[in-house]
């Protein structure tokens with residue numbers, strides 16, 4: 001999966017994002033027109049009248065009612081137009097949620113990754129817990145209500161192709177809508193400075209057809225299988241022994257931590273740690289060897305693991321599909 005390095009801010013892929021790009025383009029276009037008119041006239045007059053010589057000050061004009069009304073009314077008309085445009089845009093991108101509506105998704109920002117939970121109520125198959133990190137799956141062609149929470153400081157959820165952006169404030173449960181028209185991967189980022197690794201708090205929204213999405217949901221709701229053998233089994237033991245489960249959940253293996261990402265389906269994702277690394281074995285080893293070297297300031301400690309231990313843990317993590 002290849003994603004652009006920069007956020008595609010003016011390439012909407014949603015009826016909730018298109019009005020934002022339109023309003024941005026119109027506003028910038030108007031600003032550009034005014035800028036060109038004013039600088040163009042200034043340059044023109046400077047050139048046109050440069051031969052007048054130093055004849056003292058030109059006559060000053062005061063109190064020309066007609067001219068003053070023209071430039072006040074023009075400016076006011078532009079402002080009223082922009083106000084109307086903003087109003088119309090807000091109404092389109094931010095429909096009312098309805099009191100007490102159950103969110104389709106609960107997205108929580110944490111230093112420095114995003115967690116996505118799919119509450120039971122929006123889960124017609126009656127599946128259990130589904131908790132993903134940094135890869136947020138959604139069905140296409142449906143308006144989804146997102147609840148935004150934070151586990152620590154203020155973050156800001158922004159997937160510019162799919163909807164507006166909104167702060168995730170501790171204890172405030174902000175709500176917004178997103179929608180994707182076509183299946184695909186859409187890049188998102190934290191848009192509110194939240195500490196040293198703010199720039200590596202990226203995520204991907206994976207939009208799938210409703211059938212594919214249901215299949216993903218039921219696969220994610222499965223628990224990890226405890227029947228492992230060889231290096232992977234040694235890795236699972238080490239995972240328990242080192243206390244990784246204090247911070248990470250692996251459903252089915254008794255690990256219930258909620259400080260770091262839920263790892264139950266770690267290997268089903270393609271990127272980890274806020275998109276900074278892939279989930280391929282080489283990158284997993286790099287992360288486990290020294291998390292702070294990859295993301296300085298991370299809450300995950302360095303366990304000073306030797307090569308054999310790194311291999312075992314990685315083999316175990318790669319089984320968590």
Ligand SMILES: [Cu+2]
Pocket residue numbers: 109110154155156190191192193194198201
């Ligand atoms: Cu953040």
